[in-house]
Amino acid sequence: MKLILSGGGTGEKTRELDELFASLIDKNKPLLYIPIAIDKIKHPYSECLKWLRGTFDKLSVDLYEMWIEEDLNRILDKPEKFGGIYIGGGNTFYLLKVLKETRFWEFLKDCMNRNIPIYGGSAGAIIFGFSIITSYDTNSVNLKDFNGMDILNGISIFCHYKQEKYEVIKQKILLPGLEKIIALPETTGVYVNNGKLTIIGKDPAWLFFSNKKIKLNKGKSFDTF
Numbered sequence: 001m002k003l004i005l006s007g008g009g010t011g012e013k014t015r016e017l018d019e020l021f022a023s024l025i026d027k028n029k030p031l032l033y034i035p036i037a038i039d040k041i042k043h044p045y046s047e048c049l050k051w052l053r054g055t056f057d058k059l060s061v062d063l064y065e066m067w068i069e070e071d072l073n074r075i076l077d078k079p080e081k082f083g084g085i086y087i088g089g090g091n092t093f094y095l096l097k098v099l100k101e102t103r104f105w106e107f108l109k110d111c112m113n114r115n116i117p118i119y120g121g122s123a124g125a126i127i128f129g130f131s132i133i134t135s136y137d138t139n140s141v142n143l144k145d146f147n148g149m150d151i152l153n154g155i156s157i158f159c160h161y162k163q164e165k166y167e168v169i170k171q172k173i174l175l176p177g178l179e180k181i182i183a184l185p186e187t188t189g190v191y192v193n194n195g196k197l198t199i200i201g202k203d204p205a206w207l208f209f210s211n212k213k214i215k216l217n218k219g220k221s222f223d224t225f
Helices: 011-024 045-059 092-101 104-113 163-172
Strands: 002-006 031-034 064-066 084-087 118-121 155-158 180-183 188-193 196-201 205-208 213-216 221-223
Touching (some): 002 011, 011 188, 031 045, 092 104, 104 118, 155 163
Parallel strands (some): 002 118, 031 064
Antiparallel strands (some): 002 188, 205 213
16 A cells, blocks of 8 residues: 555645655556546636646656546546546545545555555545544534544544644544544645555644643654454
8 A cells, every 4th residue: 555645735746755765656657646526616627637737747657647527437447547546625524525425435455456556635635534523524414424544543533734623623523433533734645555654744743642642743653464
């Protein structure tokens, strides 16, 4: 498994994460982009693809393929077609609902098993945690099942973390089923590779338990399972 989970920043804030992802993917194959979490009225998918290319073209990525909602149920391609997968941010509840209701959820698991590099930003990161109730998006789709992919052995993911969000974290950690939360600032993310999690970025991440919190500085690694 080669998975990058970003706290939700863009541009210079995620430069280290973007460079790492670009170094991992097979550039002879297209980078698959899943933008569906975004508000498509404010940010049309065509503009989202321009944004992605603006980030990765300069990192020597020049092959792209974008899938939107109608593509996710008619998957004909094999995972090996793609050099990597990028799942963008937006509404976490909508994203999880669509992915689970289509064939893409199982396709994504297959890609991870085949070591295809995957990058999740904000909502695209939160879905890989134990639960998505760490998200403060609006549950406009009336989602009932909040279980994520749980690739961090019971750790849920909180993105866009700032010090003033500390009280929010303290309340969420008390919710049923939430025992551990990793809080990621927009400048920071984690790289998960073969069961080991490593902090990447400018600022520390924080690992919250019900009765304590642990500061995770850049370069800190630990086993997730």
